[in-house]
Amino acid sequence: MSVLLVAEHDNKTLKEATAKAATAALKIGSPVDILVAGSGAKAVADAAAKIAGIGKVLLADDAQYANQLAEPMAALILELAGKYDAIVTSASASGKNYMPRVAATLDVPQISEIVSVDGPDTFTRPIYAGNAMMQVQAPGGAKKVITVRTTAFKAAEMTGSASVETIGAAKNPGISEFVKEELSKSERPELASAKIVISGGRGMQSGENFHLLDKIADRLKAAVGASRAAVDAGFVPNEYQVGQTGKVVAPELYIAVGISGAIQHLAGMKDSKVIVAINKDEEAPIFQVADYGLVADLFKAIPELDEELKKQGYG
C-alpha cells in the first residue's frame, strides 16, 4: 500500500512532526513518498529526504504554497492522490486545515489524530477530549485520509538519502488569498517539540507575571504554554494554549503552574512523561494526574524554584 505523507515546514526547516508522522505512515504501508509544497523550500525537501525508510520526496516549489493555504494545498494533493492508497499528514493547524478538503473531494471519511496504527486499515484515535479511545476500521478498497497526533509516535531516524523530484504546481483555485501573518518570535524551543514545558494558568494573574515562568523556562530550555483561561484573559497569545482545542504536548516534563486541571486542559498534556503541579488549592484536579504535586502559592514557589535551579547550576 503506497502512502503520500505531506510535510510540515515553514519553507526553511522541516518540522520534527513530519519525522514522527513518517513513523505512522511507514506502519500503514510503503513506499512512503513525502510531498513538500512550499516556496523556496529546497532545504526542506533535502531534509525530508533524510527520513529513513521513505521512497522519494516530491518538491512543489511555488509562491502559492508559501503559506499553506487550504485551497491550493488541497488542489495539489488531489492531483497526486490517484497514485496513493493513503494520504497522511501531522495534525497541526495546517494539516487540520487542508486535509478534510482532500478527504471530502475523494468522497472518503478522514480519520483524525490517530495515536496508533493497529493494522493497515485499523486505527485508534481519542474522542471526548481523550476521555475515551475509539478504534475504527476504514472502509475497504477506499483511499485512507489520515492526520496523525505526532506526540504518540517516535521520530523516524534521519539516516536516509532519498531522491528529490521536482513537480509542477497545480492550478490554484484562486478563491482565497494570503494577507498577513503575525507569528511570535521566540528563542525558546517550540511547544510541540520541547522536552520540557512550563505552563501558566489563571493563577498567574497577569501577562507580566509570566516572566516568572520565562525565567524557569530559560534555565531548563523549556517552552512556555498556558491554559485557555490565561489566553482568554490576554496574559499570553493564542498559540500558547495547551488542551483539547489548543496544542497537544507530551514532553518529558510538564510543569503546570496555577492551573486547575479541567478535562479540556488535561486532554493536551496528560500523556507527558512526568507531570508537576504547583497550585495553592490541594483539592485542584490537576494533582490527580501529577507525579509530583506542590501545594503552594506560586508567587512564593516559583521564585524559590528559580533560586534552587540557579544554585544547582541550571542556566
Added chain:
Amino acid sequence: MKVLVPIKRVVDYNVKIRVKADQTGIDLANVKMSMNPFDEIAVEEAVRLKEKGAATEIVAISIGPQECQETIRTALAMGADRGILVKAAHDVEPLAVAKILAAIAKAESPQLVILGKQAIDDDSNQTGQMLAALLGWPQGTFASKVVLEGGKAEVTREVDGGLQTVKLNLPAIVTTDLRLNEPRYASLPNIMKAKKKPIDQKEPGDYGVDAAPRLKVLKVTEPPKRKAGVKVKTVQELVDKLKNEAGVI
C-alpha cells in the same frame, strides 16, 4: 445576505463521560446535553452580523435525533430566524453532515456558513473544511476575527505559530475558534419568542444523502490511567526528585 449556522447537540462540556462496559461507546443515559460550545460562538457571530446589518437572515441547522430541536430553539432564542432539523437516529459522520449541509447550501444560497471548528464529542475538526470542498468555496478555519468588506471575507485565523489573515471570495465557510466572541445568554422574552419561530423537519434522504456510517467502530475503551503521584513539601524536594528520581532535568 443569508447566513447558515450548523449546530451540533453534544454532551455538555462539564460532564465527565463514562465508557460503556461492553466497549460499544459512551454511556449517554441521563447525561446533560448542550449546544457544542464552538457552535454557540458561531451563532453569536451570525447574530452580530445581523445586528450590524451585514446579515439579513440566519438559519440554524442541526442533524441528529429529535432532541436536536431543543438545540435549535436555543439558537433561535439567541437570534437565529428559523431552523432546519435533519433527523437521523444514529451518529452522522462529518462527511455525511457536510453532504447534507452542501445540499442545504445549494437550496438556500447563503453567502456565509459559520460552523464550529470542532465538535467536542468526536473531536473531528473536519466538517467545515469538507463542506467547503464539496461546494468549491474557500474556507477561513479557526477564526478569531471575521470582517466582511467589498464582497470578501477577511478572516484572522489562530494557527500554530500565531495568527494568519486570509481574504476569501464569498460565498465562504468560516469555522470558529474560542476567541472569536463571547456568546450571549438568551433573555427570557427571546426564549418565548423563539418558540414561535419555524423549524423545518427533514431527513437525510430528502437531500439525497446516505447518512450511514462509513467507518466501522471496533471498540471504545478508557484511556490508560496515570498512576497516583506524591506530594512534595518543598521546592528543594521537588528539584531533587526531578533530578535524581525522575531524571528529567
